[in-house]
Amino acid sequence: MLTNLFITAGAEWTALGLTATDWVALITLGGSCIGLLIGAIKLIDDLRHAIADLNDTIKDMNKANEKRDRDYQKLSEHLAKHDSQFVKDEERIAELFRLIRNGGSNNGKD
Structure with missing residues (x-):
């Protein structure tokens, strides 16, 4: 009986056809895969x-750009009104200079 114990201890342990070293390697590989999966x-x-934060920032920038474009359009329209009034005023000033040069006569223009 003691002889059987030494023979068993001397033989390598196997389970499902794998040795203890094979099982340790499999457990290590499995643990590494699980760790990599958790890290990923x-x-x-x-x-x-x-990406969610970046999307929020881009949405805010788009809203700001739309507001800027609306403000720019309003300013352009306002400037166009002033430009047309400026042209009218320039024509009126030119007409007044003509009147001054002609001594108050507008040569039949009224």
Whole structure:
């Protein structure tokens, strides 16, 4: 009986056809894969949050650009009104200078 114990201890342990060293290697590989998967999930979650923040920033910038474009359009319209009034005023000033040069006569123009 003692002989059987030494024979068993001397033989390498196997389960499902794999030795103890094979099982340790499989467990290590499985643990590494699980660790990498957890790290990838955390990285993807961080990237998702960063992309969401970036999307919010882009939406805010688009709103600001739309407001700027509306303000620019209003300013352009206001400037166009002033330009037309400026042209009218320039014509009136030119007419007054003609009247002054002609001694108050507008040569039949009224």
